[in-house]
Amino acid sequence: MELVLRLSIARATCSEDIADNEVLFSRHHPNIWTLRYIPIWVLRDNPLRSLYRLYEIFMTREFVLLRLECEYMWRRCGPKWALRSIPDPRDPDPIRYAMLASITEELADASPQTWHEEE
Numbered sequence: 001m002e003l004v005l006r007l008s009i010a011r012a013t014c015s016e017d018i019a020d021n022e023v024l025f026s027r028h029h030p031n032i033w034t035l036r037y038i039p040i041w042v043l044r045d046n047p048l049r050s051l052y053r054l055y056e057i058f059m060t061r062e063f064v065l066l067r068l069e070c071e072y073m074w075r076r077c078g079p080k081w082a083l084r085s086i087p088d089p090r091d092p093d094p095i096r097y098a099m100l101a102s103i104t105e106e107l108a109d110a111s112p113q114t115w116h117e118e119e
Contacts, residue, residue: 023060036072047073047086054103055096074111083108 032053035041050073057065079085086104091097 033068047076047081047083048089051086051089051100051103054107055099058099058103070107070110073107083111 050069054066054069054073057063057069073081083104089097089100091100
């Protein structure tokens with residue numbers, strides 16, 4: 001039996017509208033850094049949601065937040081947070097879908113486990 005994680009993308013903005021919209025990430029995630037200290041929020045968070053946050057960071061060009069979100073993802077423990085466990089989002093926006101795939105591929109290449117394997 002396959003468990004499918006669903007992420008509501010009703011709030012997802014089309015690719016053309018999100019590009020270079022610097023305030024969008026803050027508007028969608030106003031308390032993101034505070035929420036990460038609340039155990040119930042962390043328990044309900046999942047890698048697919050984090051992947052969408054990374055997409056928004058790339059599209060809005062808020063690159064300062066990139067490292068923080070990647071580190072947050074890498075520090076999560078257990079099989080739930082393994083990159084291979086991220087379900088196919090089947091995103092209806094072809095640009096966003098391609099970006100999500102590219103981000104996942106780059107995360108695999110840049111993960112701390114990869115760094116340790118190359119040493």
